[in-house]
Structure formats: structure tokens, C-alpha cells
Amino acid sequence: MSTPAAPTFDSARFRSVLGHFCTGVTVVTGLDGGRPFGFACQSFAALSLDPPLVLFCPARSSRSWQAIERAGQFAVNVLAAGQRAVSGVFGARGEDKFAAVEWSTVPSGAPLLHGALTWLDCELEAVHEGGDHYVVIGRVTTLGDIRDERPLLFYRGRYTVTEPDGAGDGQPREDLEGLLTWPRPDDWF
Secondary structure (H helix, E strand, C coil): CCCCCCCCCCHHHHHHHHCCCCEECEEEEEEECCEEEEEEECCCEEEECCCCEEEECCECCCHHHHHHHHHCEEEEEECECCCHHHHHHHHCCCCCHHHHCCEEECCCCCEEECCCCEEEEEEEEEEEEECCEEEEEEEEEEECCCCCCCEEEEECCEEEECCCCCCCCCCCCHHHHHHCCCCCCCCCC
16 A cells, blocks of 8 residues: 555645535533533434444544543434524533533433434444544434424534525425435435
């Protein structure tokens, strides 16, 4: 194997280009020794239907991730459009992020943030090194109910939301089916 060539761009340009990919906003939470931990996470994705797996990518330097990894279980809280402040709390460094939000627990005991659009309860399946981040794979054990709200999104360095309900024709798009990688797609994440 040869050594990869150095990129011809800097990290600011890389971040700018990636900022043009719209992502959902989640908060990954867990309990370590009875103490809640969590961090805002845009790098969340579905990985597999069978078995049900998801992935996310925390920074290697994240203290919250280190605590959640020790716990071996975590919840992914999918934020609703009205939860910009919640994202801000969990996106910043701080000792007691949970003092600013209401929460309960999912079956594993991981924190569930009140007002989340939905949630997934997961067991840690695998962790892989990926540059300055880890690629974490979780096995989904429980799914939360889905609230009738719009999701919180992040695009070009700021929060955004989907168009208001009724902005489209409400009909499924048949031409999108070929873009999905699920064996029999019937829903978007």
C-alpha cells in the first residue's frame, strides 16, 4: 500500500464543503455511574435493518463519549425543530448539561430528552478509529414513539427546518425509491 497523498485543501475549505450537506441534529446520551452524559451529534445515520444498527462519530477528545462508551449503552435523541436551545446546551462544553433540560430514561437507563422528535435505545456494538473521530456502531434495542413535529436540521453552519406541513403535495415520490439502499424502502430517516 502506498501512502495517501496530502490533500490540496485546508480544514476550513473541507468544513465549508461538508456544510452543504444538510444533516439532522441528535443528542447521544448515556449514564456512567448513575451520572448522565450527552453531546450534540450531526454524524448520526442508519446502518443496517437486519440486524438493526446505527452509527455516529464522536470526537476522540469527547469526555461525554468516553463516559458513554464505559456504560456500553446509549440513547440517540432526534431533536425536533423547537429544540435549538437543547442542541446548543449539548453542543457546548459544560459540567451539568442536564440541569438545563427535562429528561427521563429509556429502557436501558440512558437519558431521554423531553420534547425529542423520537429516540433509539442502543447497545454498543463496535468502535472503530476514524482520524480525529471514532465510528461507533450501536445495535438498536428499543424504538421510541414519533412526535408529529418537524426535525431540527443543520445546514451551512446554521439551524434550519423542513418546509411547513402542506408545502408539498403530500404524495410519496416514486422516483426516490431507487435512491434508497434498503431492501424494501418504506421510510426515510
